[in-house]
Amino acid sequence: MQITFLGTGTSQGVPVIGCSCAVCRSVDYRDKRLRVSVHLQVAGKSIVIDSGPDFRQQALRQRIDHLDAVVFTHEHKDHTGGLDDIRAYNFRQQQDMPLHAEPRVLTQLQQEYAYIFADHKYPGVPRVELHPIESDTEVFEVAGVPFQPIRALHYKLPVLGYRVGGFTYITDANYLSPDSLDLMRGSEIIVLNALRHEQHISHFSLQEAVDILEDLAPARGYLTHISHQLGRHHDVEANLPPNIRLAYDGLVVSSEW
Structure with a gap:
């Protein structure tokens, strides 16, 4: 299984509009963070988790020329704002795009993208199939x-992370129950959000994320959904445990399937 980090930034991305901090002025490509998303290539399938506002740019950069499904973690705009750009895959593949999400999230998508679901559709709008995730404990299939x-x-909002084989992906979270941790x-690889050094109402801090990863002890841990408040990639990573790294846009890793 090949995992590509399409975006590793927070909802504002990095650099932040109008900010002149050291991170936002950095020339290190690892400090340029689009909104958070990952691409999985597994068992001959191409699957994206979350299609945020930067999805078109991400798909072009990584040359994702085929897509079998989109899976959503939750309904916030930085995770769903690029849904319209699946049109290119509709045209190319001549089929509807399966969307997997909890019923609440699918309802939100139907409201925000009403033109996709209209009875009389404008020619060329995205074509989708809705696949509700009815249980937060039972395994389901994506392609x-x-x-x-x-x-x-995510504060008080229930969101979903996913485990696919030896790969686990959690973003936009500040609480995981003992059952979820189990x-x-x-997992061989665990990805966890780490917004900044200070505690936050709806995201894990760097130390909170590191503590969880050290307890779970994956072979490799990666941190994502990173804000400019965390600091420059080079400086932060120098102080992390050897098996925990900061993810960055375009990073490709592999996991056993």
Whole structure:
């Protein structure tokens, strides 16, 4: 299984509009962070988790010329704002795009993208198939690939992370129950959000994320959904445990399937 980090930034991205801090002025390509998303290539399938506002740019940069499904973690705009750009895959593949999400999230998509679901559609709008994730504990299939949902809380909003084989992906969370942690345990790679050094109402801080990863002890841990408040990539990574790294846009890693 090949995992590509399409975006590793927070909802504002990095650099932040109008900011002149050292991170936003950095010339290190690893400090340029689009909105958070990952691309999985597994069992001959191409699957994206979250299609944020930068999805078109990300798909072009990584040359994703085929897409079998989109899976959503939750309904916030930095995770859903690029949905319209699946049109290119509709045209290319001549089929509807499967969208997998909890019923609440699918309802939000139907409201925000009402033109996609209109009775009388404008020619060329995205074509989708809705696949509700009805259980936050039972494995479901995405293009034939088993996904284990993992419940997390994003402040008071219930969101989903996912485990696919030896790879676990959690973003936009500040609480994981003991049961959720047990589902993550034994993963070869775990990705966890780490917004900044200070505690935050809806995201793990750097130390909170590191503590969880050290407890779960994956072979490799990666941090994502990073804000400019965390600091420059080079400076932060120098102080992390050897098996925990900061993810960055375009990073490609592999995991056992």
